[in-house]
Amino acid sequence: MNQRDKKLAPILLVEDDQSLSALIVDELEAEGFTLQATDSLAQARQQLEQLQPSLVITDLRLPDGHGMQLVEQIMKLDESKRPSIIVITAFGSVRQAVEALQAGADDFLTKPLDLDHFLLSVTKVLEHRRVRHELSAFRQLSKKEHSFHGMTGSSRVMRHLFDQIRVVARAQGPVLINGESGTGKELVARAVHAESDRKEGPFLAVNCAGIPSELLESEFFGHAAGSFTGAQKARKGLLQEAEGGSLLLDEIGEMPLALQAKLLRALQDGSVRPVGQDKEVHVDVRIIAATHRDLKQKVVEGSFREDFYYRLETFAIQIPPLRDREDDLELLAQQFVRQHGVAQGRDIQGFNAEALALIRGYAFPGNVRELQNVVERAVAFCESDWIEPRHLPTRLLDSTPVQTSNLESSEPTIQENRLLEGNRLPTLDELQKRYVQMVLDEVQGNKRRAAALLGIGRRTLYRWLDQP
Numbered sequence: 308m309n310q311r312d313k314k315l316a317p318i319l320l321v322e323d324d325q326s327l328s329a330l331i332v333d334e335l336e337a338e339g340f341t342l343q344a345t346d347s348l349a350q351a352r353q354q355l356e357q358l359q360p361s362l363v364i365t366d367l368r369l370p371d372g373h374g375m376q377l378v379e380q381i382m383k384l385d386e387s388k389r390p391s392i393i394v395i396t397a398f399g400s401v402r403q404a405v406e407a408l409q410a411g412a413d414d415f416l417t418k419p420l421d422l423d424h425f426l427l428s429v430t431k432v433l434e435h436r437r438v439r440h441e442l443s444a445f446r447q448l449s450k451k452e453h454s455f456h457g458m459t460g461s462s463r464v465m466r467h468l469f470d471q472i473r474v475v476a477r478a479q480g481p482v483l484i485n486g487e488s489g490t491g492k493e494l495v496a497r498a499v500h501a502e503s504d505r506k507e508g509p510f511l512a513v514n515c516a517g518i519p520s521e522l523l524e525s526e527f528f529g530h531a532a533g534s535f536t537g538a539q540k541a542r543k544g545l546l547q548e549a550e551g552g553s554l555l556l557d558e559i560g561e562m563p564l565a566l567q568a569k570l571l572r573a574l575q576d577g578s579v580r581p582v583g584q585d586k587e588v589h590v591d592v593r594i595i596a597a598t599h600r601d602l603k604q605k606v607v608e609g610s611f612r613e614d615f616y617y618r619l620e621t622f623a624i625q626i627p628p629l630r631d632r633e634d635d636l637e638l639l640a641q642q643f644v645r646q647h648g649v650a651q652g653r654d655i656q657g658f659n660a661e662a663l664a665l666i667r668g669y670a671f672p673g674n675v676r677e678l679q680n681v682v683e684r685a686v687a688f689c690e691s692d693w694i695e696p697r698h699l700p701t702r703l704l705d706s707t708p709v710q711t712s713n714l715e716s717s718e719p720t721i722q723e724n725r726l727l728e729g730n731r732l733p734t735l736d737e738l739q740k741r742y743v744q745m746v747l748d749e750v751q752g753n754k755r756r757a758a759a760l761l762g763i764g765r766r767t768l769y770r771w772l773d774q775p
């Protein structure tokens with residue numbers, strides 16, 4: 308901890324034994340800490356507000372109350388404002404110390420105070436706090452970097468896709484989204500809508516493969532009352548329903564040719580004519596079409612209209628398959644572990660090295676959806692803290708795994724929120740190591756970025772990594 312941190316972090320000392328209090332003040336000031344000493348619970352409560360200390364060191368037996376009351380008050384504070392706590396107890400009152408730890412204190416010391424031990428505890432608790440804060444700030448930051456309208460991705464291809472969506476969203480013409488099954492076409496369509504100035508308007512999605520062909524026309528354009536059997540009441544079509552917003556035509560490749568012609572006309576005229584009605588109705592809708600098919604090929608085959616195709620692909624977005632987003636695979640896998648863990652009420656930490664190697668070695672023809680299903684199933688099967696190969700479907704075990712350097716170790720590799728473990732305070736070395744590893748994981752092993760985030764030089768990082 309450097310001098311600046313010590314100055315920024317006032318410590319509140321609550322101790323009614325004047326000689327002990329003086330000793331602690333001397334000792335900590337000599338180490339460069341700023342601190343404020345009080346000798347009663349009432350004063351301590353006041354100081355807590357005024358001083359906003361980073362650490363409270365409190366005796367348990369106080370003239371006007373009990374230190375636990377202070378601990379309880381502190382624990383009610385917002386996490387960002389909550390100081391760390393060290394309690395000092397009379398020798399032998401282990402039960403009280405345990406109670407204090409359970410209530411949220413970070414460490415306890417017994418009287419008579421061993422000064423070396425005391426200093427070490429203060430440094431460790433404050434360092435611990437700093438790391439926790441940096442980590443949560445880093446999480447915020449990385450969350451922003453990795454997420455765009457519910458889409459996770461930090462790979463170059465995905466960042467490019469996010470940029471493309473922003474540009475396309477600002478324009479007006481139709482959008483054609485192409486991508487293999489499960490790559491996130493619907494998410495992209497929603498993002499285009501959400502980024503556009505139509506975002507306050509409706510977003511509707513229709514699966515063109517899911518509507519019986521005889522109902523298609525009325526579904527899209529609506530119908531007048533009594534226009535055909537079963538149409539007692541007039542009904543608005545999807546184009547009218549989506550007025551002022553966006554309409555996703557999913558699986559556009561399955562749309563019959565006749566309807567393609569009608570839709571193209573509607574797009575060009577900006578108006579629709581409901582079935583059985585003479586009058587045209589003006590519509591203002593942005594069409595977003597999506598397909599996993601090669602529409603150009605369909606044009607060549609004659610099953611898709613060329614003019615419609617060219618109208619739709621005014622703005623074309625191609626979503627890369629998951630196998631081309633190597634950098635995102637772990638990020639997504641980890642996110643799904645968390646999501647399905649919460650959904651299934653489980654606290655699973657991630658994948659062990661072998662399981663991760665299998666995930667990395669598999670091509671995921673079903674893309675993100677398949678990965679999500681694989682993880683959901685693994686979470687359900689996993690009875691321990693870490694997902695292992697036996698929790699994965701056999702198709703992953705059968706595919707040839709890629710070589711990774713740490714295959715032989717079964718050490719967990721995805722660290723998730725595990726800097727602080729159990730009731731034991733980790734040593735600074737352990738903490739540093741885990742933190743560095745975690746940052747490295749977050750930036751996919753990019754040492755230059757990791758060093759920048761850690762605020763150290765690249766050489767220092769290499770030195771740390773070389774340490775046993």
Ligand SMILES: Nc1ncnc2c1ncn2[C@@H]1O[C@H](COP(=O)(O)OP(=O)(O)OP(=O)(O)O)[C@@H](O)[C@H]1O
Pocket residue numbers: 457458459460486487488489490491492493494495599639675676679
């Ligand atoms: N980048 C991503 N980040 C997080 N979740 C994603 C991402 N891409 C896709 N998903 C999730 O994967 C699943 C499939 O996405 P989506 O339905 O958008 O794919 P699709 O391309 O429309 O698939 P299909 O061709 O089968 O209709 C959804 O549950 C979606 O939330």
Ligand SMILES: [Mg+2]
Pocket residue numbers: 492493557
């Ligand atoms: Mg879809």
